[in-house]
Amino acid sequence: MTTDHLLSVRGLKKHYPITEGILRREVGRVRAVDGIDFDLDRGETLGLVGESGCGKSTAATTLLRFEEPTEGEIEFDGTDLLACDKDELKRFRRRAQMVFQDPNSSFDPRMTIGESVAEPLRVHGLPRERRRAVVRNTLERVGLDATAADRYPHEFSGGQKQRIALARALVLNPDLIVADEPVSALDVSLQAEILTLIDDIQQEFGLGILFISHDMSVIQQVCNRVAVMYLGEIVEIGSTDAVFSDPQHPYTQALLASIPNPDPRKRGRGTELAGDVPNPSNPPSGCRFHTRCPAVIQPAEYEFEQEHWRSVMTFRIRLANRQVDADSMREVLVAEGDATDVDAIPDDRVAAFIREEFSIPTPLSDPEAESVVADAIGDITAGDPDAAENTLATAFETVCEHRHPDLRDSNGTQRAACLRHDTDVSTTHTAVSSTED
Numbered sequence: 001m002t003t004d005h006l007l008s009v010r011g012l013k014k015h016y017p018i019t020e021g022i023l024r025r026e027v028g029r030v031r032a033v034d035g036i037d038f039d040l041d042r043g044e045t046l047g048l049v050g051e052s053g054c055g056k057s058t059a060a061t062t063l064l065r066f067e068e069p070t071e072g073e074i075e076f077d078g079t080d081l082l083a084c085d086k087d088e089l090k091r092f093r094r095r096a097q098m099v100f101q102d103p104n105s106s107f108d109p110r111m112t113i114g115e116s117v118a119e120p121l122r123v124h125g126l127p128r129e130r131r132r133a134v135v136r137n138t139l140e141r142v143g144l145d146a147t148a149a150d151r152y153p154h155e156f157s158g159g160q161k162q163r164i165a166l167a168r169a170l171v172l173n174p175d176l177i178v179a180d181e182p183v184s185a186l187d188v189s190l191q192a193e194i195l196t197l198i199d200d201i202q203q204e205f206g207l208g209i210l211f212i213s214h215d216m217s218v219i220q221q222v223c224n225r226v227a228v229m230y231l232g233e234i235v236e237i238g239s240t241d242a243v244f245s246d247p248q249h250p251y252t253q254a255l256l257a258s259i260p261n262p263d264p265r266k267r268g269r270g271t272e273l274a275g276d277v278p279n280p281s282n283p284p285s286g287c288r289f290h291t292r293c294p295a296v297i298q299p300a301e302y303e304f305e306q307e308h309w310r311s312v313m314t315f316r317i318r319l320a321n322r323q324v325d326a327d328s329m330r331e332v333l334v335a336e337g338d339a340t341d342v343d344a345i346p347d348d349r350v351a352a353f354i355r356e357e358f359s360i361p362t363p364l365s366d367p368e369a370e371s372v373v374a375d376a377i378g379d380i381t382a383g384d385p386d387a388a389e390n391t392l393a394t395a396f397e398t399v400c401e402h403r404h405p406d407l408r409d410s411n412g413t414q415r416a417a418c419l420r421h422d423t424d425v426s427t428t429h430t431a432v433s434s435t436e437d
């Protein structure tokens with residue numbers, strides 16, 4: 001790979017082995033980052049966004065080579081970072097700095113601010129007098145008084161400490177800053193100040209900034225482009241304007257729907273997400289988002305409301321994980337006062353309770369789908385979850401569980417990895433989607 005970008009990442013993977021026994025035999029892998037590609041230019045802020053556990057921090061530490069990648073290529077200003085020698089790596093460390101989330105744990109309480117901010121200069125061999133001048137100048141550039149250099153961390157607020165952390169990242173005049181959730185530990189009122197500062201710094205220094213956050217509204221304030229990560233993969237990437245005004249991936253739509261936003265044009269573009277990010281040691285097959293996706297594709301044989309189809313899929317997945325069980329349902333009904341004894345609860349009450357739990361209406365508007373669901377629930381109340389699982393898996397197979405979507409141009413301005421944009425798939429399998437309204 002040779003590119004003109006400041007930073008280019010291709011096929012980057014970081015897997016953590018899961019080992020067992022005294023021989024530490026590898027029994028699995030946490031696929032924290034699982035093949036991501038992106039470029040970052042000077043003067044640009046690229047946001048990396050996704051829920052907790054999607055692999056954002058691992059992507060950052062791996063591309064900075066704090067951790068060794070499992071696979072992939074990283075090029076920084078024309079240098080292959082994975083092939084570079086010790087001296088080249090040292091030069092890279094000077095040119096790429098990281099800012100972390102918690103400003104309170106970023107400083108040694110026994111060192112003055114001046115000493116902390118000067119630390120990278122000392123490591124890289126700058127003489128003491130020169131260090132002092134650079135530190136004072138940098139503190140002023142981040143909006144602090146130069147006299148802050150002689151004080152200790154406990155004398156500063158969280159917001160001021162984050163300014164100092166930025167100063168420490170800037171003293172070496174880097175080309176790249178990776179900021180990992182730099183405002184998440186701050187009050188909302190302070191967040192705006194620090195975001196403005198980051199924006200000013202970016203313009204003044206012409207840096208490339210990789211800005212990591214789980215918060216879409218923060219990303220919108222500082223980033224020119226945004227990459228949305230889900231379970232180790234980038235599922236959408238494009239300019240911030242395009243991604244926010246016309247999100248193409250259902251995951252991006254869901255992240256945007258979760259922002260409290262008074263602007264009606266940006267509201268209601270998706271459904272808020274239920275459940276947690278699945279375990280990256282055993283990611284779902286096909287499209288990794290299919291287990292939670294509000295727009296998961298319905299089999300061509302059926303046609304019923306998308307939100308009910310989502311409910312049926314959630315039911316199917318929970319059953320496959322043996323999280324639906326008639327005996328526990330009966331116990332819950334007793335606990336809720338429906339009956340005094342589990343044996344007194346008729347099967348049809350349990351069946352109705354399962355439907356309530358999963359928001360599956362009675363009946364579904366598609367009679368064939370209704371008959372499948374009724375049969376499966378009948379198997380569960382009869383104590384045969386295997387048969388129920390089989391019935392649902394056979395009748396309600398979705399293309400999303402089998403085919404892995406590639407990132408592709410979805411509308412000319414951004415790329416998204418969703419099978420709904422794959423013409424082979426969407427013409428034969430899509431059903432009515434609430435997200436397309």
Ligand SMILES: Nc1ncnc2c1ncn2[C@@H]1O[C@H](COP(=O)(O)OP(=O)(O)OP(=O)(O)O)[C@@H](O)[C@H]1O
Nearest residue numbers: 016030032050051052053054055056057058059280
């Ligand atoms: N050293 C490690 N060993 C094993 N698993 C790890 C390690 N570091 C991270 N993980 C796992 O990798 C996945 C991605 O973690 P990562 O911290 O990169 O996500 P994130 O999107 O930055 O989330 P957060 O904002 O919570 O840090 C998680 O499931 C995490 O538990």
